[in-house]
Amino acid sequence: MSAGIYVHVPFCLTRCGYCDFNAVAGMDHLRSRYVAALLREADLVSGEWTEEEFVSIFVGGGTPTTLDPGDLKTLLTRVRARFRVRGDAEVTVEANPDTVDAVSLERLLAAGFERLSLGAQSFDGHVLRALERVHPPEAVRRAVRQARAAGYRNLNLDLIYGAEGETLESWERTLLETIDLGPEHVSAYALTIEPSTPLGRKVRAGLARPPDPDLQADMFLLAGETLASAGYQHYEVSNWARPGFACVHNLGYWERRPYAGLGAGAHAFRGDRRWWNVRPPEQYLQLVEAGRAPIGGEERLDSFDAYLEELLLRLRTLRGVPASWVYPGDAEPYLEGGLLEDRDGYLVPTERGMLLLNELVLGPASGPAGPGRRDAAPGARAIPGPGWPARTGPRTPPWGLLTM
Template identity: 40%
Template sequence: MPSALPVADPAPADGSLPASALDGLGSRPFGMYVHVPFCAVRCGYCDFNTYTPGELGTSASPQSWLEGLRRELDLAASVLGVAPLVDSVFVGGGTPSMLGADGLGAVLDAVRSSFGLAPDAEVTTESNPESTSPEFFAGIRDAGYTRVSLGMQSAAPHVLAVLDRKHTSGRPVAAAREAFAAGFEHVNLDLIYGTPGERPSDLSASLDAVLSAGVDHVSAYALIVEDGTALARRVKRGELPAPDDDVLATYYEMVDAALSAAGLHWYEVSNWALAGAECRHNIGYWQGGDWWGAGPGAHSHVGGVRWWNVKHPAKYAAELVAGRSPAAGRETLSAEDRRVERVLLELRLATGLPSDALDPAGLSAAGDCAADGLLDPAQLAEGRCVLTPRGRLLADAVVHRLLP
């Protein structure tokens, strides 16, 4: 979860939700996000809610975090009443693979105990390639995980060095192959493009490596220099140049061309997959679904109510031991808030946004965007706003035009 939290209302100590939020619960897909806040080291570009052992000292541990997680999941089931079966689980971080196969198995057992899993549930864990092994993948596959997401970022050692990534350049591909050998059908590799010093040949080599691994899903993100990170401080001091927008656009086109040629279609601006391998959990986010975010700093959304937990693992565990919700704040979205978020999120999908989600000014702007080559005119004529390849490069600008 990103480090910055919204400013909103206090959350009730018992975690209770308004009746309006619970209306229809279970008729919509329900996801579970679990945030693991531990990392061996902090990457220079990362502003997520993570902590190294040196930062935590004795104030928190994986054991106290896991006990807090069990308490929060029990609280969640109580708050929701008849807890819906979980359609998707996503264990993120941080570095979930630091928990080991047994620890990740305990996480999934906690979800099963409090909620239960749908028979065809998608169960994903993020993993750092350096903290995995054939035994690790076999263990989490036996525990019930169905999908693995590996942080690769780049195949170029000098790019990894700028990002402060500690894995060796060949390890992510080897880890992906180990996951397949353990019986996983669905494996994702993450890429970051536009790192200072990355050359087109470096990105091409990274794409070749990804495709050689045979994965069925790739997430590729332009580097963002987040305030407060070590990378931001280096850019501010002039040690590194800021990412160049024109270079980022060129690199995005390179990514799209290579992955599309290999049969991985884009289904969200930054995500490509073979047919049927799309990440169902993330689609739930983009389509405004329900999910409970458990763990320090995790965000949740149920029926138009959004809340987020306290960030520090020690505070998180202490609140739950005291019998209180770990939520730090929450907000109830108005109908207009939800419409705006729908435009922001669904427009990113290849399926697009129904044009009836736009107000009259937005509909007029959509026509202008189609004339400018940003939206597909044929799709717009059929009532959907679908980004063109050029529109994907300017997705944020298109959103601003559709929400005048």
């Protein structure tokens, strides 16, 4: 069966105030041990994955490009040596603009990282400051120019909307600047406030304002219109791509294909089992260095929960679900209400349906952010985590969720 591999690198230059990912700043002294541990973990766990053919490798974080490109190359070589990775697999590395330059981008591409995902977030300096990002907008433009000059033909820009002080006009300028730079793929996530983050504490103390959900809904619709008019297909609630550039790795999450996870806090999934590594980098290092699989927990889904999860995940994408997956008549109100449409026997979300799904993930979802984390941008919850959808609710198909 086709599968993906997620590799987590937790190091960052600084910690952004809104981020609740497994990221650490000021722990550079752990980097070489961490790379050695990832290599060892690949050796330790690859024997469990001999049946799968891997069609994607995603190195995310944190900020993977805080590591030397030579270390990332060694890592990719080991993963390819230990797992059955297809020759044409999609290989992505995430980067922040201030951790790459012309030389490192050339080295990354030569090493086989053919897809580059840049954390741009905004082209408005005020918004970047509100998000506590350390790079100015110009750094993104420079990184994109350097990536193109290096030969990159598959670029993603990550954006976040709804920070304090951001207006619809400012968001439109960010979208237009993004389009001007011509990435093949754009991810745009609504900022959410996580209580455990510095921004969450500021909001609680009344020192910062939480995002306005109505404004974020308008921003979502504006992103849809603006990116569609520039030729991007809205193929998942938070993702747009030029034809042929949908992210293979993230589609694997939404289609519930298996994935292996390496690194601190990385998740893995296969069949009815989902499991995850311990989250603190030091604990991860200790376990792997002792020759032990660094597993921190696991859960098993019964068939009904698996069905619900697959239904909701697939409904986030334009691939949708076969109409035969639901009882005849159950989908009618949503088809008539313009939230879903029937395309050749598949139920797919309309733009309005995607807006409601977007609002759904901004609501009181349970569980931590998604598998391997890099299916979602910082501050967003684009993929349900363990335990979601709610396991205690009525055991009926989740159509009502579409109208929350």
